[in-house]
Amino acid sequence: MTTSATALSARGLARRLVHFSAVLAFAFTASACARLATVDSNALWKIVDIRCVPSQQATGTPGQCTVVDLDKRYVMLKDILGRSQFLLMPTDRITGIESPLILAPEAKDYWSDAWDSRHYVQQAVKRELPDDQLGLEINSEYRRSQNQLHIHIDCMQREVSVALAKHAHDTPGEWRWDTLDGKRYRIMRVSSLSGADNPFRIVARDNPDPATMATQTILVTGAGPSADPDGWLIVNSGIDVDGGSGTAEGLLDHACRVADDR
DSSP, rough: OHHHHHHHHHHHHHHHHHHHHHHHHHHHHHHHHHHHTTTTHHHHHIIIIIHHHHHHHSSSSSSSSSSSTTTTOOOOOOSSSSSSSSEEEEEOOOOOOOOGGGGGOOOOOOOHHHHHHTHHHHHHHHHOOOOGGEEEEOOOGGOOOOOOOOOOEEEEEHHHHHHGGGGGOOOTEEEEEEEEHEEEEEEEESSSGGGGGOHHHHHHSSSOOOOHHHEEEEEHHHHEHHHHOOEEEEEETTTTTTTTOOOOOEETTTTTTGGOOO
């Protein structure tokens, strides 16, 4: 075979390899899309109800979960997305923010429990972080993929923490409007996350109809570096808000880049 023929053959082989790679890439993408299109909206509930709780009851170990607290009726699960994201989920069947069960007299303090669990995020990034760089978040019914209540626990976007710093000394119990990451949110500083200051109850005061609560998203972060003296900020928006949003998850940073700051 001549040098020219060899070169032509090599180029032909290269073209075939490129074509084959493109076909594989398309097949993989199509397969991934198909899987996403058939996501089981009860997958999280099945993890709680079939894997974690029975394991804790039978063996004293949490199974797939990080923690199962049978007394406080919640589990902690490391999310597959991100380096440090955890989810707090009730062991009871509660679909989400729209459920009247979150406002029942006997409802558990899921926000307080989620905040007390933020150390799992810090353990994941091997660094202590100030409370105003950590956040909790729940999506509206229309911006979630799962029908089991789950509170996201992770790091805050650095720019969002900076923007929220102006609210560190807001008068407690009063809403203030602001724009964060291009969306409109109202913000309230509170001195606790339980009782009358439970974020679910605060947002529900203005949204007593479950259908309206279903459109809401809530984020909680420290008002300052230490929430015990500084308080917390409740950040709320809704699909019905002009310029608002049904998800505040974008205010969190699942890459937790603030942990890499020195």
